[in-house]
Amino acid sequence: xxxxxxxxxxxxxxxxxxxxxxxxxxxxxxxxxxxxxxxxxxxxxxxxxxxxxxxxxxxxxxxxxxxxxxxxxxxxxxxxxxxxxxxxxxxxxxxxxxxxxxxxxxxxxxxxxxxxxxxxxxxxxxxxxxxxxxxxxxxxxxxxxxxxxxxxxxxxxxxxxxxxxxxxxxxxxxxxxxxxxxxxxxxxxxxxxxxxxxxxxxxxxxxxxxxxxxxxxxxx
Amino acid sequence: xxxxxxxxxxxxxxxxxxxxxxxxxxxxxxxxxxxxxxxxxxxxxxxxxxxxxxxxxxxxxxxxxxxxxxxxxxxxxxxxxxxxxxxxxxxxxxxxxxxxxxxxxxxxxxxxxxxxxxxxxxxxxxxxxxxxxxxxxxxxxxxxxxxxxxxxxxxxxxxxxxxxxxxxxxxxxxxxxxxxxxxxxxxxxxxxxxxxxxxxxxxxxxxxxxxxxxxxxxxx
DNA sequence: CAGCCGTTACGACTTTTGTCGTAATCCACC
DNA sequence: GGTGGATTACGACAAAAGTCGTAACGGCTG
Numbered sequence: 001x002x003x004x005x006x007x008x009x010x011x012x013x014x015x016x017x018x019x020x021x022x023x024x025x026x027x028x029x030x031x032x033x034x035x036x037x038x039x040x041x042x043x044x045x046x047x048x049x050x051x052x053x054x055x056x057x058x059x060x061x062x063x064x065x066x067x068x069x070x071x072x073x074x075x076x077x078x079x080x081x082x083x084x085x086x087x088x089x090x091x092x093x094x095x096x097x098x099x100x101x102x103x104x105x106x107x108x109x110x111x112x113x114x115x116x117x118x119x120x121x122x123x124x125x126x127x128x129x130x131x132x133x134x135x136x137x138x139x140x141x142x143x144x145x146x147x148x149x150x151x152x153x154x155x156x157x158x159x160x161x162x163x164x165x166x167x168x169x170x171x172x173x174x175x176x177x178x179x180x181x182x183x184x185x186x187x188x189x190x191x192x193x194x195x196x197x198x199x200x201x202x203x204x205x206x207x208x209x210x211x212x213x214x215x216x217x218x219x220x
Numbered sequence: 221x222x223x224x225x226x227x228x229x230x231x232x233x234x235x236x237x238x239x240x241x242x243x244x245x246x247x248x249x250x251x252x253x254x255x256x257x258x259x260x261x262x263x264x265x266x267x268x269x270x271x272x273x274x275x276x277x278x279x280x281x282x283x284x285x286x287x288x289x290x291x292x293x294x295x296x297x298x299x300x301x302x303x304x305x306x307x308x309x310x311x312x313x314x315x316x317x318x319x320x321x322x323x324x325x326x327x328x329x330x331x332x333x334x335x336x337x338x339x340x341x342x343x344x345x346x347x348x349x350x351x352x353x354x355x356x357x358x359x360x361x362x363x364x365x366x367x368x369x370x371x372x373x374x375x376x377x378x379x380x381x382x383x384x385x386x387x388x389x390x391x392x393x394x395x396x397x398x399x400x401x402x403x404x405x406x407x408x409x410x411x412x413x414x415x416x417x418x419x420x421x422x423x424x425x426x427x428x429x430x431x432x433x434x435x436x437x438x439x440x
Numbered sequence: 441c442a443g444c445c446g447t448t449a450c451g452a453c454t455t456t457t458g459t460c461g462t463a464a465t466c467c468a469c470c
Numbered sequence: 471g472g473t474g475g476a477t478t479a480c481g482a483c484a485a486a487a488g489t490c491g492t493a494a495c496g497g498c499t500g
Contacts (some may be wrong), residue, residue: 097363139359162477174424202392209429412447427489
């Protein structure tokens with residue numbers, strides 16, 4: 001097994017030194033380089049292709065988020081471990097979206113830091129308990145929200161044909177479009193639509209579209 | 221610190237015995253009871269109010285998901301640790317939505333099982349690396365999808381007024397409604413809307429609504 | 441300061457959407 | 471075997487949405 005090569009990116013030399021010393025104590029980890037801002041980080045990644053990048057989120061010049069995006073967009077990208085001061089930072093979700101594999105609290109113990117590097121290196125995600133909870137919360141909220149539940153029960157009231165029509169409406173199609181697609185007259189399409197208005201308790205096709213989105217019938 | 225009281229729910233007595241023996245080896249954990257199906261589980265929770273319920277997901281009678289929902293809906297609910305055979309089971313997300321705090325693989329080591337109980341007992345979420353990755357993947361997919369990105373750039377082209385109008389449209393309001401709300405004539409509202417059609421590259425208000433949802437301007 | 445662009449504003453006209461009354465068809469249940 | 475409810479179907483009419491031409495106003499720039 002070869003060494004895990006790590007690139008440190010932080011505009012504070014002290015932080016870099018600290019991390020460097022901590023990582024040096026792990027036999028399987030090697031510091032492959034350092035950078036003090038985002039632009040430099042991208043260049044160093046290109047030059048040294050490390051396994052893991054430890055990236056401060058707040059930096060001058062290109063910020064950590066942009067740098068994370070840039071780095072993870074490269075071919076055969078390294079894993080990015082984001083360095084934050086506070087857990088539950090608002091940046092956390094943005095960082096995940098930017099391609100980060102995990103977070104490192106600046107006050108983390110040496111063991112935690114080393115463990116985090118190993119975790120992301122092997123392809124796992126390293127989240128704090130709080131972040132995980134928040135992520136689950138997001139997910140659950142999106143799926144369990146009461147409006148969605150109500151929407152789902154109503155959905156059962158629709159016939160097959162009506163569901164087809166609703167789906168088409170929710171894609172922004174005109175009645176004429178839908179009629180052509182389903183081989184109906186426009187008049188019939190309208191009947192179907194009006195019936196769904198009553199069943200779903202809405203008054204126009206925009207509200208029908210909103211319903212379709214809330215129920216998960218169609219998705220963004 | 222008092223003992224962590226655990227209720228075991230599995231229709232296989234052997235599994236219950238195994239778990240019971242493993243948990244007995246932890247000084248801070250005590251098995252408060254056992255149940256062999258969902259209905260019984262709900263009754264035992266009510267009777268013994270445990271801190272943690274270890275719940276098999278596949279059971280006769282009331283299944284584990286329904287039981288999880290029932291249990292977490294109670295007042296001062298216990299944490300539910302779901303017992304699954306395979307990681308990345310499809311049930312995983314349903315279980316989270318049902319209120320589970322974590323998952324336990326049936327092949328987990330005794331230490332892992334004990335650690336999981338302690339983790340959920342203190343309010344943290346216990347996910348396997350694979351599940352966490354999947355969850356993050358979901359989240360990232362929802363936020364980083366290219367359509368959303370395109371939508372966001374177009375959003376910048378709208379004036380303040382236009383954004384107000386679009387938001388109102390995407391809530392299913394009629395032009396007359398919007399005119400009243402913003403103190404405009406209906407004609408003016410129409411002008412604004414038509415202008416946004418051009419800017420956002422859509423042809424009717426349903427598509428405008430779809431845009432608003434995709435861009436995150438309004439959410440379900 | 442004149443000219444220009446973008447925003448806000450309006451009304452007349454056209455097109456699309458939505459309502460209503462009506463009817464044929466199918467299926468379940470008496 | 472028929473009766474009633476749900477589904478699918480249509481057209482005529484009313485209402486809303488959308489188009490177009492036009493114009494006032496503010497700010498910015500040459």
